[in-house]
Ligand SMILES: NC(=O)C1=CN([C@@H]2O[C@H](COP(=O)(O)OP(=O)(O)OC[C@H]3O[C@@H](n4cnc5c(N)ncnc54)[C@H](OP(=O)(O)O)[C@@H]3O)[C@@H](O)[C@H]2O)[C@@H](O)CC1
Ligand SMILES: Nc1ncnc2c1ncn2[C@@H]1O[C@H](COP(=O)(O)OP(=O)(O)O)[C@@H](O)[C@H]1O
């Protein structure tokens with residue numbers, strides 16, 4: 001399991017650790033680790049450290065100090081290092097070390113004219129590696145000048161590897177938010193512990209690959225702010241059938257999905273539930289989706305609603321999945337009320353969430369509830385513009401979890417799972433090829449089966465996101481996928497988790 005922390009947690013741990021060590025020890029550890037990793041990058045890109053070209057961007061805080069000391073170490077190994085100073089108050093000892101090792105300083109960025117632009121651009125374009133020590137965890141708000149101009153220049157002109165020191169400048173280390181410009185790194189070398197903002201978009205996208213340098217902070221950190229499951233975490237939670245299993249013990253999933261317009265949603269949600277290992281799937285819906293589910297999944301038990309047949313006729317289930325393609329009319333609202341009145345865990349998706357935005361009491365249940373909104377559905381539920389949600393996924397997923405008292409799986413480029421009292425989970429599997437109609441329906445079925453098998457909402461949502469993302473990768477292999485391909489890939493994914 002990967003763990004990540006917010007800036008105030010890092011600061012508290014840093015404070016506790018620093019009080020036991022001679023001054024400067026942590027920066028020495030950080031800069032040493034940074035220089036080693038940059039050395040590897042240079043060896044890979046330029047074939048060697050000696051003679052390679054390095055540009056160090058240094059801001060006015062300790063982030064700049066780290067970069068200058070790392071630059072000094074690489075200069076001592078024969079790299080040709082030039083520094084660009086973005087503040088009048090750069091780390092004095094770091095700058096002195098760089099100069100003593102043979103590093104040079106480029107023309108004054110702060111002079112107030114534009115004479116610095118051409119030499120800095122040429123140096124950045126020719127560099128084998130650019131080291132971003134402008135702003136780290138001390139950054140607040142959108143980057144100011146000249147930082148933002150330097151970052152824009154590196155983003156457009158860098159010909160070689162770009163390495164962010166601790167955090168890409170312009171990315172909020174706690175939230176991953178970017179106001180204005182931020183540095184696009186190929187590698188982020190972070191110190192002590194991962195920062196939450198490196199795991200969640202947009203920050204994660206700017207960070208590139210993340211390498212951690214251990215500086216001894218771990219014993220001083222409290223519970224993580226954010227976690228990411230790995231294969232072993234999912235394997236430990238996934239229920240596997242044993243000799244005593246029968247279909248009822250494995251879990252009976254009720255699926256309420258589809259409508260005459262959206263028949264496919266029903267087929268995909270039932271497929272997701274079956275392929276995740278449900279003992280039994282009971283499908284309830286209108287005639288058209290019923291006909292389609294019958295054709296595609298003879299394994300499902302079917303209840304056709306209407307004509308005096310209601311949700312009660314479905315009988316006992318261990319969990320409900322409700323929403324994909326079910327429609328948002330008054331009939332659907334009545335059905336949603338009946339389904340969500342059941343005292344079993346429920347996963348509410350898609351149209352179920354549009355109905356809940358209209359009638360929030362639908363989500364006020366005693367039994368455990370997972371909601372799986374995409375950004376548009378989340379915008380309706382919270383009444384905020386979707387751009388705000390995309391910019392601050394952690395914040396809005398947590399807000400919805402608190403406001404509705406449910407577990408929230410917010411879908412999208414970074415899927416996050418939020419539940420009060422638990423670290424927010426960030427899913428690291430997946431592929432942008434999942435952005436195609438119907439893939440969310442498969443996820444809903446998958447999550448419903450894990451709930452029926454007895455997993456908590458948090459575990460079911462987190463495992464479902466992980467498995468769904470892997471299925472996307474297997475199905476896509478770099479090419480477009482269709483939602484049905486996920487169902488074909490799921491057996492391989494489950495087998496690989498073992
Ligand atoms: N944690 C640890 O254990 C260890 C941490 N270490 C390192 O310390 C780093 C934190 O250092 P830090 O506290 O000095 O802050 P830092 O990130 O350099 O930023 C402050 C500077 O940025 C500027 N600035 C801020 N916002 C800005 C904006 N929007 N636009 C423009 N400028 C902006 C701000 O300017 P000012 O507001 O002063 O004008 C000031 O100059 C951390 O990331 C890691 O690298 C390691 O050395 C050892 C172990
Ligand atoms: N850019 C992206 N990168 C990775 N996964 C994505 C991206 N966009 C969407 N997804 C995933 O694709 C799925 C889409 O689900 P959803 O929006 O509900 O579609 P539908 O309603 O058509 O089934 C979700 O699992 C979501 O996390």
Ligand SMILES: [K+]
Pocket residue numbers: 063132133134135136164165166167168169
């Ligand atoms: K930085």
